[in-house]
Amino acid sequence: MRLLDASGEPINDSNVAQDEFEREGISKLKSGKNWHESIVSEKGKRHLRVVTPIPVVLGKCTMCHENYKNFKQGEPIGAISYNIPIR
Template sequence: MLKRTLISGLLMAVVAAGSWMAFAGETAAQDGKGKVAAKDVAVERARREVRMLDDIYKTAIVLVTEHYVKTDTDLAAGSAFKALFDAVGEKGWHKARLVDATGQPYNDLNLPKEGFEKKAIAEILAGKPSYDQVVTEDGKRYLLAATAIPVVMEKCIMCHENYRTVEKGKAIGAISYKVPVQE
């Protein structure tokens, strides 16, 4: 039991550190035209929010998988979190979704959308832990961000056999975020 708890804790620490490092030290965001803007306090605040959300979501997915997913008939953590992402989005806080990076999604709805998500997945597959961009829609700015998801547990392979051949540490997907920039 202690060994299992230590392994869970280690996995959470790795996921949390990776999430934080994905954005640490970045001080500029790309605008919708791919140009880098000067440091922007509101955008930095949105980045911090994404780091926090990413840490919470990834830590929770590992905990749910570790403690509640026992067989391939149990509700997968990914499915539970898709429902959570939808509920949070409907309440107007932010939008988040799982995006496939393998080309063999569990569900075709997880394929990257044209534009930002395809660019983000390309950057993540090239080795970047994250990618972000600021966009303006109807006069309001949003931070679009994507953070890499590697396979961190053997249980992931219960539902995703195709992940078995993925090189250790390589991203199999991303969480894509759309966070309002609070001016």
């Protein structure tokens, strides 16, 4: 599981989409979807990959993430990326 930025200004630059699946997922979430999934093959094993949105959950989030003030309520500023091996 990884925490991703969708605001364009991450605190930690390594928290950005790392591959095509995550980039496509963030773009879908920003256009209003609340779930992006795919079943992929990694080293011969099947994995369920999912990206879900994180809005500005609390006003206090802006204490550290100043840029979140520029987003509308409910708009995703981040995402959680899951990668789960399946049988």
